[in-house]
Amino acid sequence: MGLHKLLFKELWYRRVNFVSSILAIMIAVATPIIFSNLISAYKRQRDEIFKAAFKEKEKLLRDAENRYRIATKKFGYNVLILPKDQNIEDFYADDYASKTIPQDYVDKLAHSGVLTVRHFLPSLKQKIRWPEGHRTIIIFGTSGEVPNAYARPREPMMTPVKKGTAVVGYYIHKNMKLKIGDKIMILGRRFAIAKLMPQRGNKDDITIWLNLKDAQEILNKPGRINAILALQCVCHGGDFSAVRSGILKALPDVQVLGIDVRKIKSRAEIRATAAKLTKQALKQELQARDEQIKTLQKFMNIISPLIILASALWVSFLAMNNVRARKYEIGLLIALGTKVRKILYLFLAKAFLLGVVGALIGYAASLTFGVLYGSVVSALFDIRLLLTVLIITSVLTIIASLPPAIIAITTQSADVLRTE
Amino acid sequence: MMLIVNNIKKSFDSPNGKLTVLNGISFEVSAGELVVISGESGVGKTTLLLTIGALLVPDDGTVIFDSQNPYQLSNNKRAEFRAKNIGFIFQQFHLMPYLNISENVSLPAIASNVDNEKQLYSRAQTLIDELGLSERKYHLPEQLSVGEKQRVALIRALLCQPKLILADEPTGNLDEDNANIVISKLREFTQQGGIAILATHDGRLAELADKHIALSPK
Numbered sequence: 001m002g003l004h005k006l007l008f009k010e011l012w013y014r015r016v017n018f019v020s021s022i023l024a025i026m027i028a029v030a031t032p033i034i035f036s037n038l039i040s041a042y043k044r045q046r047d048e049i050f051k052a053a054f055k056e057k058e059k060l061l062r063d064a065e066n067r068y069r070i071a072t073k074k075f076g077y078n079v080l081i082l083p084k085d086q087n088i089e090d091f092y093a094d095d096y097a098s099k100t101i102p103q104d105y106v107d108k109l110a111h112s113g114v115l116t117v118r119h120f121l122p123s124l125k126q127k128i129r130w131p132e133g134h135r136t137i138i139i140f141g142t143s144g145e146v147p148n149a150y151a152r153p154r155e156p157m158m159t160p161v162k163k164g165t166a167v168v169g170y171y172i173h174k175n176m177k178l179k180i181g182d183k184i185m186i187l188g189r190r191f192a193i194a195k196l197m198p199q200r201g202n203k204d205d206i207t208i209w210l211n212l213k214d215a216q217e218i219l220n221k222p223g224r225i226n227a228i229l230a231l232q233c234v235c236h237g238g239d240f241s242a243v244r245s246g247i248l249k250a251l252p253d254v255q256v257l258g259i260d261v262r263k264i265k266s267r268a269e270i271r272a273t274a275a276k277l278t279k280q281a282l283k284q285e286l287q288a289r290d291e292q293i294k295t296l297q298k299f300m301n302i303i304s305p306l307i308i309l310a311s312a313l314w315v316s317f318l319a320m321n322n323v324r325a326r327k328y329e330i331g332l333l334i335a336l337g338t339k340v341r342k343i344l345y346l347f348l349a350k351a352f353l354l355g356v357v358g359a360l361i362g363y364a365a366s367l368t369f370g371v372l373y374g375s376v377v378s379a380l381f382d383i384r385l386l387l388t389v390l391i392i393t394s395v396l397t398i399i400a401s402l403p404p405a406i407i408a409i410t411t412q413s414a415d416v417l418r419t420e
Numbered sequence: 421m422m423l424i425v426n427n428i429k430k431s432f433d434s435p436n437g438k439l440t441v442l443n444g445i446s447f448e449v450s451a452g453e454l455v456v457i458s459g460e461s462g463v464g465k466t467t468l469l470l471t472i473g474a475l476l477v478p479d480d481g482t483v484i485f486d487s488q489n490p491y492q493l494s495n496n497k498r499a500e501f502r503a504k505n506i507g508f509i510f511q512q513f514h515l516m517p518y519l520n521i522s523e524n525v526s527l528p529a530i531a532s533n534v535d536n537e538k539q540l541y542s543r544a545q546t547l548i549d550e551l552g553l554s555e556r557k558y559h560l561p562e563q564l565s566v567g568e569k570q571r572v573a574l575i576r577a578l579l580c581q582p583k584l585i586l587a588d589e590p591t592g593n594l595d596e597d598n599a600n601i602v603i604s605k606l607r608e609f610t611q612q613g614g615i616a617i618l619a620t621h622d623g624r625l626a627e628l629a630d631k632h633i634a635l636s637p638k
Contacts (some may be wrong), residue, residue: 006530169541339499
């Protein structure tokens with residue numbers, strides 16, 4: 001007959017007492033873990049909502065910008081920079097500027113810091129009587145877009161024409177029966193046809209696009225352009241007067257015209273407004289969640305210690321009852337010559353066992369809660385938390401059982417056995 | 421081996437003041453003797469047994485067993501002394517309710533720190549068989565008759581082969597047959613050199629005793 005056998009036999013005999021203690025410990029262990037998991041889950045949810053809503057807001061803004069870009073692409077660029085001395089009536093009549101400005105104005109503008117304007121396209125455009133083709137055409141020289149040095153790079157709205165090649169408008173190639181690869185002479189210079197444009201129903205159909213340098217050379221205007229086309233970004237509110245001021249500050253001897261894109265702008269503005277509203281709604285949602293988390297935290301900070309204390313008191317009470325119920329057993333063991341440390345061991349070992357079993361069941365209960373309410377609470381097994389819980393619970397249970405254990409070992413065997 | 425009880429005095433606090441239970445008891449017992457302590461209920465028989473058994477410190481006087489005064493030892497040493505030398509049979513038996521007979525009788529093994537568990541177990545089974553409890557080996561105390569419980573208590577007292585048995589009313593609740601079994605075993609114990617001290621009202625035991633100590637009220 002060993003001590004451990006005695007311990008387990010007594011546990012089983014007084015299992016109601018044992019189970020009652022286990023339940024108390026289980027609740028004390030599970031409650032703070034569940035609260036803590038709930039709070040972590042709410043925080044994670046909050047972060048996920050924030051990320052998702054932020055992405056949504058960014059998407060709406062990007063969407064607004066892209067739609068605006070795509071829509072205004074149909075109309076060409078929406079900001080036109082012309083030489084200051086260009087007569088606007090003549091410009092509208094001829095559809096190109098007769099005056100020119102230096103080509104390096106584009107670089108100046110790109111480096112000016114005017115962020116609301118992008119996609120700078122320098123061009124040299126002129127109507128000529130094409131001697132070799134025996135018709136009137138428009139020469140459009142372009143070097144490709146110059147990006148805004150301070151803004152995020154964007155996909156260009158127009159691809160450049162390679163030197164020595166030409167892109168030919170619909171009516172020209174149709175009437176002259178031209179093919180890609182054919183060679184044409186324009187004002188004494190030979191060009192290879194790189195692309196044939198589809199019908200557009202406007203002056204593009206009688207236009208030949210050349211590389212800007214080629215156009216400057218054949219039109220005898222080296223280093224000169226007669227327009228800068230640009231796109232105003234809608235994401236910053238679309239205030240054209242501010243854009244114009246910014247450009248004129250960088251290039252004082254130009255004039256700036258804006259293309260009316262009110263319809264497109266309003267659609268884009270709706271999207272931008274939606275993005276703002278999303279941000280507001282997000283802020284409210286996050287505030288509500290933060291309040292929830294605070295409340296839960298407060299509740300946990302009050303309730304958890306109370307539950308732990310109540311559990312400890314209950315375990316101590318049950319241990320005291322156990323000592324009273326076993327007074328004759330204790331008296332007998334002392335009479336038989338059992339040393340005090342063995343009797344102490346019986347009670348503290350029982351307390352340790354209660355602590356370990358209660359902690360394991362309590363931890364399992366918190367995991368079960370997590371699994372059942374998986375959408376809210378993380379149910380991941382954490383070995384470090386389990387070990388911490390096991391150690392703390394065992395120690396606390398032993399401490400709670402210490403007073404009754406001391407009473408047990410100080411029992412006067414004779415007093416108990418004498419009073420029969 | 422001798423037991424020398426010299427001028428034992430013991431009082432207890434009571435609502436009516438100090439109650440003197442033992443007032444200078446003295447006697448000597450030699451190995452192989454069976455001693456009966458008789459007296460009215462409450463006269464101090466149990467108190468005297470507990471004092472002799474190194475469980476109750478006397479207010480005055482000495483108890484010397486086998487040349488050792490157990491009350492001069494530390495608590496742990498006194499516990500060892502009891503485990504090694506003394507077997508108790510209590511009036512209420514005090515069997516562990518959740519241990520079967522086989523386990524109950526083996527309880528002294530916890531106290532005595534015995535190395536040879538097998539030997540102890542074998543002795544327990546022998547005694548269980550001798551006292552006619554073989555078929556009840558795995559029964560719980562609640563399943564036993566009074567006589568069977570008393571036999572279990574007797575086996576427990578005899579298990580570690582003590583030198584002294586202290587029995588409080590060993591035949592008090594027993595029928596004749598069971599009483600005879602107990603008496604016979606105790607007599608056998610003393611014949612093997614042990615000392616048995618019995619507190620009892622039973623006249624038959626008084627007749628069988630080698631010494632009779634009558635306690636009277638103070």
